[in-house]
Amino acid sequence: MDESKSDVTSNCQTFVNLRAQGTAYEEYKKLYDEIDEDYLKNVKRVIVFGSGPGLSEITFLKKLVKNLTSLTVVEKDEECLELLKMNVKNYLSDEINFSHYLTTAQNWQGSSENDDKADLILIFHFLYFLEETDRKTFYRNCFMNWLKQNGKMFIKLHKDMHDTDNSYFLYNIYRKTGRKLYVESHTVKKELEEKGYMIEKTYHYKCFYDLNASINSIAKLAIIHADPPYEDDTIVWRTLRKLYGGQGKICTTGELFSVTNKC
Ligand SMILES: C[S@@+](CC[C@H](N)C(=O)[O-])C[C@H]1O[C@@H](n2cnc3c(N)ncnc32)[C@H](O)[C@@H]1O
Numbered sequence: 001m002d003e004s005k006s007d008v009t010s011n012c013q014t015f016v017n018l019r020a021q022g023t024a025y026e027e028y029k030k031l032y033d034e035i036d037e038d039y040l041k042n043v044k045r046v047i048v049f050g051s052g053p054g055l056s057e058i059t060f061l062k063k064l065v066k067n068l069t070s071l072t073v074v075e076k077d078e079e080c081l082e083l084l085k086m087n088v089k090n091y092l093s094d095e096i097n098f099s100h101y102l103t104t105a106q107n108w109q110g111s112s113e114n115d116d117k118a119d120l121i122l123i124f125h126f127l128y129f130l131e132e133t134d135r136k137t138f139y140r141n142c143f144m145n146w147l148k149q150n151g152k153m154f155i156k157l158h159k160d161m162h163d164t165d166n167s168y169f170l171y172n173i174y175r176k177t178g179r180k181l182y183v184e185s186h187t188v189k190k191e192l193e194e195k196g197y198m199i200e201k202t203y204h205y206k207c208f209y210d211l212n213a214s215i216n217s218i219a220k221l222a223i224i225h226a227d228p229p230y231e232d233d234t235i236v237w238r239t240l241r242k243l244y245g246g247q248g249k250i251c252t253t254g255e256l257f258s259v260t261n262k263c
Helices: 011-021 024-033 055-064 078-091 132-146 169-177 185-194 211-225 234-244
Strands: 045-049 070-075 097-102 118-124 147-158 197-210 249-261
Touching (some): 011 211, 024 055, 055 118, 070 078, 078 097, 147 185, 185 197, 211 234, 211 249
Parallel strands (some): 045 118, 118 147
Antiparallel strands (some): 197 249
16 A cells, blocks of 8 residues: 555455564464463353454464354454354354354344353454443443353453553554544453452463554554544654654554453
8 A cells, every 4th residue: 555545445454464464363372372271161152242354263262162162253344244254164163153243242232043141252352442431331241141150251452551661553653643542451451340350360462563564554554543533644654654663663562361250
């Protein structure tokens, strides 16, 4: 993509491109290797919110949920949901009872096909898209309506200004250009603990992007999610070069943590 020309890459494709350009998938695999396989040994039913194409969730399930019988996915983007369906077909057993909903997490009314509650909910890089009040309703729905009494959530999010030396590159662009910052891991953990939920296990990761290879995908991502939108998109490329031009590499950090209902 040339910054002076108009671009027709979809939101879903921008995400797919950027993921393929950095080391995230390798790092996530290492992260899942750190989790004790016994921790999820009783899990059979799983719900995923904001799956995108679902590759990191599928890798997680294949590694850690050996007795999966049912998978429900809630994803609002049609193109992402089509990729997810293809990936489920290619990588998971067709004996798994798979249902999918093309809707937002805020509008989802629960599974219409199966009344059983889930053992596990996966929420990977998704909570950025919920406002604070929606997040609080969402946590309550997860624990009160969708998870079994002893069910767990696994949440993955970027770190920004807390517990890291590398503030998140997207938020660095937004800070420099006066755009809204979305939520990060530290805040979500605090919100959950304030509501009486327990953060049980935490795993940290770090991944890298080569600036030259990724600059267009990163700029496109920044433009898609900017609030308010940019009047002149070229400011994003200029800001990226100013922030990272000298380094050549962009580092991002994040964490995966499990949450239980101790109430
Ligand atoms: C950053 S991607 C993460 C994809 C995947 N979970 C991963 O970690 O690789 C976020 C996904 O959440 C979806 N999404 C955003 N807002 C949503 C909402 N309100 N309800 C359901 N899905 C949503 C987007 O369409 C996108 O596919």
